[in-house]
Amino acid sequence: MRVRIDEDKCHVHARCYGLLPAFFAVDDHGQASVPSDGTVPAMLEDKVRLAVANCPEYAITELPV
Numbered sequence: 001m002r003v004r005i006d007e008d009k010c011h012v013h014a015r016c017y018g019l020l021p022a023f024f025a026v027d028d029h030g031q032a033s034v035p036s037d038g039t040v041p042a043m044l045e046d047k048v049r050l051a052v053a054n055c056p057e058y059a060i061t062e063l064p065v
Helices: 015-019 042-054
Strands: 002-005 060-063
Touching: 015 042, 042 060
Parallel strands: none
Antiparallel strands: 002 060
16 A cells, blocks of 8 residues: 655645554644655554545545555
């Protein structure tokens, strides 16, 4: 599984980071990001899918592998 965050859609709610700080990061302005190419470790896939579903701006999308 891979994901990306559309910076234009992200409105810095940081729900993704609140749900999974082990994967998502936020900068000083609250802009969310994912590590390198967005590859999700298998053990975090369920929680990342929860973050995708909870993004109020639909800024996080799953990418084809």
